[in-house]
Structures are given as structure tokens and as C-alpha cells.
Amino acid sequence: MPSPNIEGQQRGYVIPIGGAEEKIDNPEILTRFVELAGGADAVICVIPTASQLDDTGERYEKLFQELGAGKTISLPIRERSDAQNNEYVEQLLTCTAVFITGGNQLRLSTILGGTPIAKTIRQINAKGVHVAGTSAGAAIVSQHMITGGSTGIVPTEDGVNLAPGMGLINTVVVDQHFNQRNRLSRLLSAVSYNPFLVGIGLDEDTAAFIDENNEFTVVGSGAITIVDPADIEYSSMADARRGDALTLLNLKVHILASGSRYNISTRQAFA
Template sequence: MPSPTIKGTTRGYVIPIGGGEEKFENPEILAKFVALSGGTDAVITVIPTASQLDDTGQRYQKIFEEIGVKKTYSLPITERSDAQNADYVKTLEKSTGIFITGGNQLRLSTILGGTPIAKTIRQLNAQGVNYAGTSAGAAIVSQHMITGGTTGIVPTEDGVNLAPGMGLINTIVVDQHFNERNRLSRLLSAVSYNPFLIGVGLDEDTAAFIDHNNEFTVVGSGAITVVDPSDIEYSSMAEARRGDALTLLNLKVHILAAGGRFNIGERKAYVN
């Protein structure tokens, strides 16, 4: 569950990005994240844990500085002991925006899960600090995190692998590089387990800016695929054998390009 808000505060944005975001010529998504986090007065902390490249944190610091941010930090958290570091927690607490890079989401969950750093991220977001994550950093926002699965269109009984995420939002399950890597089948498989979940498939260079009212706006050059199983009449998941294709009746699917909106609580899509 997300951390509870404190009276008088508004939860910060949660911004999952589908990966491959434009960083130089027109960094629309990153620039909007910066603007919401204070513009030139923003304090952006980068957590590059998912990546195994030594310079990932520094590269994103430079990108944010070129957008106009005066103060940036990168926390070199590469093992669980680093995520217990009190100095890193103090640095994180200075943030108006937190950014988690791409890479391997299981590195994120196994290194950050249950640590003071993860707890602080959740608490800060509840207190108004914005969170953005790209690729692996997007997948981990969910309570139920997709870690792998099959490609294609047709969902199957064993079509998705799930693990606990950070739980910044518990009503959606996020997948990334969605259209580029043909991941509809694994998102359908994920929501077929329980119609409580809404599937959100993010194309590259595309983000969902989820506000404190649990409504998101699409920003970027691609689209977001929303799979809403709330009115599903039948799922064969419970009877399916390993590898079987699934039958799913009365499933809603929305495709939202830039400017499209979706209210998660009302489960309703809008266009401007």
C-alpha cells in the first residue's frame, strides 16, 4: 500500500516512463517532471541502482542540469548495505524530485526492497515529493511488478512473471517498452489474475503523470495502452493448464496518445 499522506500535504506525482525518453533535443517528459518539482529551484536525486553502468547516475545528473536544475545528486546504491546508509537517506530527504533509472527491475527490488531508502521514497512521495522512473524505474512503482513474460497478443496461463514492487500505487500494474517489445500478452495475463488491477502499458518516450487524485495524463510521443478488467464476465485463468491460451470476456482496452487522460478510481478515459 502507498504510504499515508500527512494532514495538510498533497501526495506528489508518480510518473512511470516507458523507457527511451528523449533526453536532448526535446526532453518533454523530463522537463515537465523538473517543472513540477520546482523548475530551476528543484532538487533532483537520481538513483541508478537498476543499471550496471558506472556512469548512469552522472549522465542523468548532466541531463537534468542542462534542463536547468541547479542542484542534483546521484546515490551510488549498488548493494543492500548502501540502501541502509544514513547519509544517503539524508541526501534523499533534500529532494523535491526523485528519479530512478532503467536497467533490471529485480536489481531494484532485491537491493532496495524493505530498506530505509525505499521507505523514505514512499514517505517523501506521500508528503509531496514527485517520483519519476523510466523502464525498470517505471515497473517498480506498482505493488505487483512485472519482471518478465511472453511476447505477443494472446495471454496465457504462464504468460507473466510477477514480484513485489515498491507500491507507490497499488491499483495498477505497469509494463514498459510496450509497443516496441510487443508486450500486450503479458499485461493481459497480469490483469487476468485479479480484476482489481488496471494494466498500464507504456510505449517508449511516453509517460503517465499520475496526480494526487489518481488521474493520469499522457505525455510523450507514443501511447499508453490501458487494460481495464473491472467489467470482465469470464476468465479461464483458474481452469487453464500451463501454457494454455486464456479466454477473457468483456475486457476494456483504451489507447491514449498525448493529452489523453484516465481516472484510475473511476476507471474512465477522457480526451481533451
């Protein structure tokens, strides 16, 4: 389920970023994130768990401070025992925004899954705290998380690997580095399993700023590919053998550049 709705409160933004977001010349995405977090009054908690580089958290701390954030805290969660740390939970409860870095999304799910840290992130998002994630951090915001799969255009029966994500939003499946790594086939494979899902393919340096009404605006230098299978007329997935190419009839695809919008609930796109 998505972050639970709390009467009288608006859910915070959920902001998946396609990875390789611009950090120096025109950091449009990160600047907007800092502004949403409160600017000079922002308290941003960085979760560098997906990365195996020791300085990832420190680099984002410095970056957000340079962009005008009032305070940035990196939580060094490297093992499941760290995700049980009450001090880290208390720090999350004071923040106005959370940023989950890139790396390996299975590190995120296996280290954070079911822990007080993951539960707290969901709870504070429901109370209005914004949660952004880049690359692996983008993949885990959805309930169904892509962990690997084929490259190319044509979907196949075994074209994608899925694992449970954090579930901040449960009606989409997110892929990142989308155009740069030619990942259309695995997103098509993912939505073919169940047309309930909307596929969101994020190019690098591109983000979906998803508001409390499940409508998002595209921000960044690339595009977002939307795969909407709601009106699909036929899928060969159930009869396909391992490795077979799939037949999918009447899929809807949108390509949305900066400034375009999409409503996930109504499945409407706006230029």
C-alpha cells in the same frame, strides 16, 4: 499499500516512463519533470541502482542540470548495504523529486526492498515529493511489478512473472517498452490474475503523470494502453493448464495518446 496519505498534504506525482525517453531533440517528459521538481529550485535525487553501467547516475545528473534543475544528486546505491546508508537517506529528505533509472527491475527490488531508502522514498512521496522512474524504474512504482513474460497478443496461464514492487500506487500494474516489444500478452495475463488491477502499458518516450487524485495525463511521443478488467464476465485462468491460451470476456481497452487523461480510481478515460 500506496504511499500513506498525510492529512493536509498532497501526495507527489508518480511518473512511470516507458523507457528510451527523448533526451536531446525534444525532451518533453524530462523537461516537465524538472519543472514539477521546481526548476531552478529543484533538488533531484537520481537512483541508478537498476543499471549496471557506472556512469548512468552521472549522465542523468548532467542532463537534469542542462534542463534547468537547480541541483541534482546521484546516490550510488549498488548493494543492500548502500541502501542502509544514513547519509543517502538524509539526502533524499532534502530533495524535491526522485528519478529512478532503467536497467534490471530485480536489481531494484532485491537491493532496495525493505531498506531505509525504499521506506524514505514512500514517505517523501506522501509528503509531496515527486517520484519518476523510467523502464525498470517505471515497473517498480506499482505494488505488483512485472519482471518478465511472454511477447505477443494472446495471454496465457504462465504468460507473466510478477514480484513485489515499491507500492507507490497499488491499483495498477505497469509494463514498459510496450508497443516496441510487443508486450500486450503479458499485461493481459497480469490483470487476469485479479481484475482489481488496471493494466498500464507504456510505449517508449511516453509517461503517465499521475497526480494526487490518481488521475494521469499522457506525455510523450507514443501512447499508453489501458487494460481495464473491472467488468470482465469470464476468465479461464483458474482452469487453464500451464501454457494454455486464456479466454477473457468483456475486457475494456483504451489507447491514449499525448494529452489524453485517465482516472485510475473511477476508471474513466478522457480524450
